[in-house]
Amino acid sequence: MRRDEVYAQLAQVYDPELDRPLTELGFIGGVSIEGSVVTVRFRLPTFWCAANFAFMMAADIRERVSELPWVERVDVQLQDHFFTEEINSGINRGLTFVETFPSLATDDLHELRETFRTKAFEARQERLLRSLLAMGWGNEAILALRIGDLPGLPLDNDGAALAHRYGSILKERGLARDVTAPAFVHPDGRPIDTLEFRAYLARVQRTRLSLEFNASFCRGLLETRYGEGESHMPGCSDKSAAVRRPIRRVLE
Amino acid sequence: MFKTSRGEEIFIIDGHMHLWDASPDNQANKYGAGFISCFYDYHRNLSPADYVWEQPLFQKYGADRMVKDVFVQGYVDMGIFQPTYLKDFYKNGFNTTEQNSILKGRYPQRFILNGAWDPRDGEAGLEYLESLVHRFGIRGVKLYTAEWKGNSRGWKLTDPWAMRYLEKCGQLGVKNIHVHKGPTIWPLNKDAFDVADVDEAATAFTDLNFIIEHCGLPRLEDFCWIATQERNVYGGLAVVMPFIHSRPRYFAEVLANLLWWVSADKLLFASDYAIWHPRWIVEKFMAFELPDDIQKEFGVSLTLDVKKKILGENAARIYGIDIDVQKKELAKDAVAAMR
Numbered sequence: 001m002r003r004d005e006v007y008a009q010l011a012q013v014y015d016p017e018l019d020r021p022l023t024e025l026g027f028i029g030g031v032s033i034e035g036s037v038v039t040v041r042f043r044l045p046t047f048w049c050a051a052n053f054a055f056m057m058a059a060d061i062r063e064r065v066s067e068l069p070w071v072e073r074v075d076v077q078l079q080d081h082f083f084t085e086e087i088n089s090g091i092n093r094g095l096t097f098v099e100t101f102p103s104l105a106t107d108d109l110h111e112l113r114e115t116f117r118t119k120a121f122e123a124r125q126e127r128l129l130r131s132l133l134a135m136g137w138g139n140e141a142i143l144a145l146r147i148g149d150l151p152g153l154p155l156d157n158d159g160a161a162l163a164h165r166y167g168s169i170l171k172e173r174g175l176a177r178d179v180t181a182p183a184f185v186h187p188d189g190r191p192i193d194t195l196e197f198r199a200y201l202a203r204v205q206r207t208r209l210s211l212e213f214n215a216s217f218c219r220g221l222l223e224t225r226y227g228e229g230e231s232h233m234p235g236c237s238d239k240s241a242a243v244r245r246p247i248r249r250v251l252e
Numbered sequence: 253m254f255k256t257s258r259g260e261e262i263f264i265i266d267g268h269m270h271l272w273d274a275s276p277d278n279q280a281n282k283y284g285a286g287f288i289s290c291f292y293d294y295h296r297n298l299s300p301a302d303y304v305w306e307q308p309l310f311q312k313y314g315a316d317r318m319v320k321d322v323f324v325q326g327y328v329d330m331g332i333f334q335p336t337y338l339k340d341f342y343k344n345g346f347n348t349t350e351q352n353s354i355l356k357g358r359y360p361q362r363f364i365l366n367g368a369w370d371p372r373d374g375e376a377g378l379e380y381l382e383s384l385v386h387r388f389g390i391r392g393v394k395l396y397t398a399e400w401k402g403n404s405r406g407w408k409l410t411d412p413w414a415m416r417y418l419e420k421c422g423q424l425g426v427k428n429i430h431v432h433k434g435p436t437i438w439p440l441n442k443d444a445f446d447v448a449d450v451d452e453a454a455t456a457f458t459d460l461n462f463i464i465e466h467c468g469l470p471r472l473e474d475f476c477w478i479a480t481q482e483r484n485v486y487g488g489l490a491v492v493m494p495f496i497h498s499r500p501r502y503f504a505e506v507l508a509n510l511l512w513w514v515s516a517d518k519l520l521f522a523s524d525y526a527i528w529h530p531r532w533i534v535e536k537f538m539a540f541e542l543p544d545d546i547q548k549e550f551g552v553s554l555t556l557d558v559k560k561k562i563l564g565e566n567a568a569r570i571y572g573i574d575i576d577v578q579k580k581e582l583a584k585d586a587v588a589a590m591r
Contacts, residue, residue: 017470045293046290046293047286047287047289047290048286048287048290048434048435049435050435050443050444050445051435051437051440051444052440052441052442052443052444082282082283082286097440097441098441101440103403104405104437104438104439104440105439105440105441106439106441107439107441108441109441111441112441112442112443115443119473203473203477205509206472206473206476206477206509206513207473209472209473209502209505209506209509210469210470210471210472210473212502213469213470213472213495213502213506214469214470216495216499216502217469217470220297220298220498221293221294221297223297224293224296224297225293
């Protein structure tokens with residue numbers, strides 16, 4: 001099914017701030033396919049959600065869906081947002097961020113993206129560290145773990161999912177090439193020293209907590225805004241064609 | 253005033269409240285409509301079902317309703333009016349110092365009236381700030397860095413003009429600077445919720461208190477870090493508190509972090525009325541205990557003394573209110589008769 005293929009691509013698009021796929025967050029308001037043209041309706045928890053993140057997600061939607069060999073055009077339709085027109089027009093004409101917002105942006109989004117990938121790294125790592133600590137692992141044993149040890153850690157299903165998520169962001173950052181390298185490192189790849197471990201853990205815990213708190217808030221707001229399948233925002237009239245997927249329960 | 257089961261009286265200052273008019277008549281454009289819709293979703297999403305209002309009431313509830321909700325039913329003894337002008341979105345503004353001063357005039361002992369300034373107003377704004385001090389005796393201001401003005405889409409505390417305004421605040425005795433970091437749009441490629449400018453301003457103006465509303469959410473981690481470095485940075489708990497109902501475990505984790513990093517002496521209770529009703533927040537907070545594992549991990553506890561500080565003593569200290577004297581004044585006023 002072509003629709004499933006589109007959703008599989010969309011599942012690879014992440015909210016940069018919440019580090020979760022758009023499909024899981026309920027941000028995809030619907031997909032319609034006409035021949036080789038795919039229209040993706042995309043919606044956010046509030047009218048005021050940060051425009052730069054909205055742009056990143058819209059650009060990523062376009063890029064991922066365009067990877068399907070049968071797709072010739074992708075039309076991204078961000079809905080009910082204060083920059084709806086600017087973002088849709090920029091993305092669908094293939095403009096960069098600076099080209100879309102010449103008077104508001106001083107640069108493209110690489111730096112912002114990296115800031116939030118670093119936070120995502122820390123949060124994924126902290127969750128795995130916390131679950132190892134809860135199982136009784138000591139600091140030194142944890143820091144002695146190597147990249148190659150990660151897949152075989154004696155963890156339950158939830159723990160294994162955490163290890164997998166951490167492993168994939170290590171890979172994304174090019175930190176997983178050497179299986180004998182330490183498994184737990186700073187976001188830039190520097191090893192974590194035993195002496196600084198507790199302080200490091202406290203810091204990344206704040207990152208994880210903030211991210212989790214925001215994710216919880218955003219999911220709740222999205223449910224409030226669109227949960228009944230009815231938007232009270234002006235300008236959201238295109239409901240007939242929308243395939244609304246049920247919003248999944250919050251994962252905690 | 254909240255009375256514990258042992259009969260102890262807890263004095264409550266609500267650190268952040270509004271009397272807004274966001275009715276369609278006052279909305280200037282789609283941004284005004286979008287702004288209040290966003291608030292309404294916050295309200296619906298985090299309030300217990302019994303406290304959810306219909307949208308028209310939420311858009312405009314009026315002074316009498318506010319007094320009843322907050323002071324008669326909500327346990328609150330005093331409230332801090334935090335004006336939010338938003339004149340580009342609402343014809344007469346969302347809620348201004350002048351509008352708030354009317355209710356302050358009716359119940360002078362109940363309200364702390366704060367002002368507001370915007371560095372983009374230049375020299376004229378400095379004069380306006382001075383006039384707020386002379387007319388209303390303000391001791392604090394609420395700053396909203398995400399406010400739109402003409403072609404501008406926000407500002408930072410480190411902007412040269414903002415620095416001049418902060419200096420002026422110091423000269424005028426306006427000691428309490430409440431900062432609300434909204435989604436700032438300029439420059440659009442930077443993090444819209446970045447709180448780093450607070451750090452610099454707090455270092456430059458050690459005689460001022462910087463109260464960061466909703467504890468820098470959604471950048472709680474950066475806020476905690478700044479608050480540890482700067483002695484004059486406080487956390488306003490608006491938006492954080494309502495999680496006590498829907499996500500008590502998150503609330504406990506966040507509060508434990510705040511107690512550890514920011515300290516019990518620097519956190520201020522706030523309902524953000526009318527987004528949330530103080531009654532249920534106060535009740536739940538008074539009944540709340542930190543789970544054992546969180547207490548152990550952070551080495552902090554939420555004792556009655558800590559609750560008293562957060563609910564009123566900290567705000568009283570930075571606004572120069574003597575709680576015992578104030579209690580006697582309040583016992584004589586019109587609200588006391590309504591209770």
